[in-house]
Amino acid sequence: xxxxxxxxxxxxxxxxxxxxxxxxxxxxxxxxxxxxxxxxxxxxxxxxxxxxxxxxxxxxxxxxxxxxxxxxxxxxxxxxxxxxxxxxxxxxxxxxxxxxxxxxxxxxxxxxxxxxxxxxxxxxxxxxxxxxxxxxxxxxxxxxxxxxxxxxxxxxxxxxxxxxxxxxxxxxxxxxxxxxxxxxxxxxxxxxxxxxxxxxxxxxxxxxxxxxxxxxxxxxxxxxxxxxxxxxxxxxxxxxxxxxxxxxxxxxxxxxxxxxxxxxxxxxxxxxxxxxxxxxxxxxxxxxxxxxxxxxxxxxxxxxxxxxxxxxxxxxxxxxxxxxxxxxxxxxxxxxxxxxxxxxxxxxxxxxxxxxxxxxxxxxxxxxxxxxxxxxxxxxxxxxxxxxxxxxxxxxxxxxxxxxxxx
Amino acid sequence: xxxxxxxxxxxxxxxxxxxxxxxxxxxxxxxxxxxxxxxxxxxxxxxxxxxxxxxxxxxxxxxxxxxxxxxxxxxxxxxxxxxxxxxxxxxxxxxxxxxxxxxxxxxxxxxxxxxxxxxxxxxxxx
Numbered sequence: 348x349x350x351x352x353x354x355x356x357x358x359x360x361x362x363x364x365x366x367x368x369x370x371x372x373x374x375x376x377x378x379x380x381x382x383x384x385x386x387x388x389x390x391x392x393x394x395x396x397x398x399x400x401x402x403x404x405x406x407x408x409x410x411x412x413x414x415x416x417x418x419x420x421x422x423x424x425x426x427x428x429x430x431x432x433x434x435x436x437x438x439x440x441x442x443x444x445x446x447x448x449x450x451x452x453x454x455x456x457x458x459x460x461x462x463x464x465x466x467x468x469x470x471x472x473x474x475x476x477x478x479x480x481x482x483x484x485x486x487x488x489x490x491x492x493x494x495x496x497x498x499x500x501x502x503x504x505x506x507x508x509x510x511x512x513x514x515x516x517x518x519x520x521x522x523x524x525x526x527x528x529x530x531x532x533x534x535x536x537x538x539x540x541x542x543x544x545x546x547x548x549x550x551x552x553x554x555x556x557x558x559x560x561x562x563x564x565x566x567x568x569x570x571x572x573x574x575x576x577x578x579x580x581x582x583x584x585x586x587x588x589x590x591x592x593x594x595x596x597x598x599x600x601x602x603x604x605x606x607x608x609x610x611x612x613x614x615x616x617x618x619x620x621x622x623x624x625x626x627x628x629x630x631x632x633x634x635x636x637x638x639x640x641x642x643x644x645x646x647x648x649x650x651x652x653x654x655x656x657x658x659x660x661x662x663x664x665x666x667x668x669x670x671x672x673x674x675x676x677x678x679x680x681x682x683x684x685x686x687x688x689x690x691x692x693x694x695x696x697x698x699x700x701x702x703x704x705x706x707x708x709x710x711x712x713x714x715x716x717x718x719x720x721x722x723x724x725x726x727x728x729x730x731x732x733x734x735x736x737x738x739x740x741x742x743x744x745x746x747x748x749x750x751x752x753x754x
Numbered sequence: 755x756x757x758x759x760x761x762x763x764x765x766x767x768x769x770x771x772x773x774x775x776x777x778x779x780x781x782x783x784x785x786x787x788x789x790x791x792x793x794x795x796x797x798x799x800x801x802x803x804x805x806x807x808x809x810x811x812x813x814x815x816x817x818x819x820x821x822x823x824x825x826x827x828x829x830x831x832x833x834x835x836x837x838x839x840x841x842x843x844x845x846x847x848x849x850x851x852x853x854x855x856x857x858x859x860x861x862x863x864x865x866x867x868x869x870x871x872x873x874x875x876x877x878x879x880x
Contacts (some may be wrong), residue, residue: 435869449873455866641871645862646796659811
């Protein structure tokens with residue numbers, strides 16, 4: 348009885364508080380802030396323009412690819428929201444952009460290229476789909492072990508693509524001889540890249556030497572990586588979106604956008620994982636997305652974070668992707684197997700809607716059941732959403748779009 | 755004259771046999787045993803992974819089910835014995851390590867075609 352009266356009292360307090368003091372807009376803004384959303388000005392780091400300009404040269408240079416033909420820019424293009432617009436990245440030997448690149452028979456990589464938005468913000472501590480670079484306090488977990496080259500995870504991340512076979516390296520005799528997973532072999536490749544840059548990118552290398560006040564012969568790949576990271580911080584800095592303006596400048600959203608945001612932070616429970624300034628909790632979860640391509644583990648399998656930790660609890664878990672400019676960073680999921688936003692939202696609560704058993708092999712199905720069982724175990728699994736609600740969420744997601752900086 | 759003809763024929767037979775042994779037989783072996791080798795390679799790879807995952811799971815938490823799981827996956831490793839036998843057989847029949855590497859790569863990356871099919875179906879709005 349007492350409980351009933353108390354519940355009724357709480358109901359009246361909440362009801363009258365909501366109806367008298369709080370408009371739905373105000374409630375949404377509160378929920379958004381409660382979930383860690385921040386304005387672009389609050390999170391963008393200060394950068395050094397001189398280093399940014401040097402980094403731009405290296406970011407766009409194919410000479411960072413020791414014996415191949417790819418640059419960072421090859422897979423991080425403005426027109427695709429700083430990603431490459433294709434399901435799995437195509438590395439060395441690839442020609443052109445978008446579908447043309449897939450058809451060019453370059454070396455296919457096992458995962459979808461991640462966009463670079465907001466990679467420079469202070470708390471972006473977990474990089475790549477499987478979190479193979481992760482900062483915990485002053486330590487960086489990475490394939491460099493305790494000899495990580497920098498305490499800045501973005502600088503460490505800028506060390507990886509140039510030593511990845513297929514991504515920026517062709518496997519020739521030198522690479523085969525240095526293929527062992529030893530720091531010294533990676534060091535050999537980095538030294539060769541720096542040597543190549545000294546002859547092919549003499550201007551930017553001299554600028555780097557001047558910037559660090561060292562002789563050009565002392566410039567190493569570490570300095571190149573620092574400049575690339577600085578460029579990424581500036582070029583792909585978060586910009587005020589329509590949604591930022593709604594939250595911080597009291598600008599309005601359309602009805603669909605507003606309803607979508609209410610669903611995102613409310614009924615849909617999307618913000619359980621898509622929270623924080625970039626709409627990612629930086630944690631690892633399983634969504635039963637289909638797998639395409641050969642996968643990080645071969646045979647069409649990708650174990651996700653397990654590949655980094657070897658902890659069975661991490662099987663098929665991937666880091667929550669940030670959602671800024673998500674409209675332009677298609678296709679979606681770790682293997683780029685989801686073509687558009689509608690499918691992507693639906694896979695979160697109704698993954699079997701698109702599953703076609705007749706189109707898959709026995710192995711594919713068994714692998715899918717494993718991912719599905721983990722995904723459905725999650726308490727974060729969202730509720731059913733109608734077609735109209737899915738469309739509204741997509742309208743909201745489109746308020747997170749912005750144009751890249753022209754640097 | 756006849757002796758010369760016979761000698762020529764024998765020489766041709768030897769050459770053809772040698773060429774057949776060195777070139778045609780490996781190509782035939784590659785074509786006829788390739789799929790089985792790829793299948794066994796997958797089976798062994800899968801068995802090893804399952805075994806390692808079971809081992810790591812047991813390290814995390816010791817349980818009867820975990821022990822049984824590890825024992826089962828240990829028995830499952832027998833697939834690697836079959837794979838190893840097949841590998842040695844193919845080497846003895848004239849395939850080189852490079853041939854086997856090439857088959858292995860084909861197996862590992864068999865699903866590359868899906869990517870191109872996916873792009874064709876969806877033709878993203880570029």
